[in-house]
Amino acid sequence: ILWDIYNMKFDTRTVLWSLLKYIGSGIVIMWLMFWYLSGSFWGLPRLFVAYYAASQVFMTPMSKATLYDGMLKGLIGSLGEPHSVYLDADEFKSMKMQTSGTYAGVGMVLGHDDKGLYAVSIMEDQPAFKAGIKPG
Structure with missing residues (x-):
């Protein structure tokens, strides 16, 4: 056997450093994706600030699902395409029932x-x- 995983000894520092590298790489990749998609280096922080403001600062409490659906509706709505719309689960169920041919x-x-x-x-x-x- 070339590699015996059961007899390997793991150093705590090595494990923590490996975790830090993977988590850091994920954060960098996520930031780069938002930079590319938003066209701005500050796309991800703006999203976090908007999410925080909507979830914590406003007087009316909202669920995470409501905020997420609102973000997706805004994203699709900003395309300016009159035939494209985001439907949440309830709206999709209603649309499916309306177009199913039964009533x-x-x-x-x-x-x-x-x-x-x-x-x-x-x-x-x-x-x-x-x-x-x-x-x-």
Whole structure:
């Protein structure tokens, strides 16, 4: 056997130095990624300051999940692409239910304007259609 790991003796300094190197390398890589993505050396500190301000300084307490979802919505929203949107878990579940082809209800799509609610469309063979409700 070329290398017998069970009989190796580990010096505490060696182990701590190795951990420090790995952790330090991770921090440097993370900082470089944010520098590249944000276009600024101060991208990561700005993110930390904004996160701290939102989580600690404001009067209304927020969960980490709410802050994270808000950051992602802002990121995707800043792209200026009208067809791209970030959906959190609840919004995605709702969208999935709306587009699944199954529904529950009276069989009509409602719209609203200054005058109030109105029927946009009526689905055939549904309760609204059978009751004689017409679009408009």
